[in-house]
Amino acid sequence: MIKKVGIVGFGQMGSGIAQVSAAAGYEVVACDVDDAAIQRGMGYITKSLDKAIERGKADAAFKEKVLNNIKGTTNLDELADRDIVCEAVVENMQVKQEIYRKLDSICQPSTILASNTSSLSIGDMAAVTNRRPLFVGLHFFNPVPIMKLVEVVRTLDTSDETYNAAFQFAESVGKTCVTAKDSPGFIANVLLVPYLLDAIRQYERGLATREDIDNAMMLGCGHPMGPLTLTDFIGLDTILYIADIMFEEFKDSHYAAPPLLRRMVNAGYLGKKTKRGFYDYTKK
Numbered sequence: 001m002i003k004k005v006g007i008v009g010f011g012q013m014g015s016g017i018a019q020v021s022a023a024a025g026y027e028v029v030a031c032d033v034d035d036a037a038i039q040r041g042m043g044y045i046t047k048s049l050d051k052a053i054e055r056g057k058a059d060a061a062f063k064e065k066v067l068n069n070i071k072g073t074t075n076l077d078e079l080a081d082r083d084i085v086c087e088a089v090v091e092n093m094q095v096k097q098e099i100y101r102k103l104d105s106i107c108q109p110s111t112i113l114a115s116n117t118s119s120l121s122i123g124d125m126a127a128v129t130n131r132r133p134l135f136v137g138l139h140f141f142n143p144v145p146i147m148k149l150v151e152v153v154r155t156l157d158t159s160d161e162t163y164n165a166a167f168q169f170a171e172s173v174g175k176t177c178v179t180a181k182d183s184p185g186f187i188a189n190v191l192l193v194p195y196l197l198d199a200i201r202q203y204e205r206g207l208a209t210r211e212d213i214d215n216a217m218m219l220g221c222g223h224p225m226g227p228l229t230l231t232d233f234i235g236l237d238t239i240l241y242i243a244d245i246m247f248e249e250f251k252d253s254h255y256a257a258p259p260l261l262r263r264m265v266n267a268g269y270l271g272k273k274t275k276r277g278f279y280d281y282t283k284k
Contacts, residue, residue: 009089017144033074084165115138200261
């Protein structure tokens, strides 16, 4: 039974997973590389909780409860007694595998290891450990406290017990779960990314303005956000990275990145996080 939760990587995703876990009553230990990263992560959580209070969705007592359930650390050894450890570091296989090698030797034999990757192979991460049956994907969506979906990803070796425990854990933090096999992009991104890439292609070809493309999909198809705005929100570099991984796997032109996307990423136009993508956010 899962009671103690570990988080590796305390950025926007990791802090979000920590927040919803703490809000559900779990005891959380979150690990990152230095004290500054821990402070940033706690800042993300505090800001999120303050917004919830402003909207009348939470109160000061709830905020205090959540924050008291989270401990930050720079020492992976403090995750030794966790029942599940969720990794949410940079989308780089080598970095993730090195973390899992360390966790495999640190954590108790029954600890479940889970990755929040949106595109990389869960099985390739599990392969560097001696606990393949205890390895699973738990793909939360950004922003974690708001988005309701979690993709639970089974590898060839994931045991039924591990899958069920991970599924129940995700449900217990307020999420609706879907199950996917270990294939690049899982369910959401394997369908979403080609749509975003096609929108960029049509913009590049001059079909319509960026505003008209976005408005057509919002008003004509009922999407809450247009594809170019959504690409800015996710990050152009993130979309390019996922597209390249899926194209390498499937060799399907639907996943081939448009030249415009690659040029924009190379120029540093990454979307909202750099204040410039398909739209200019410097004046907003």
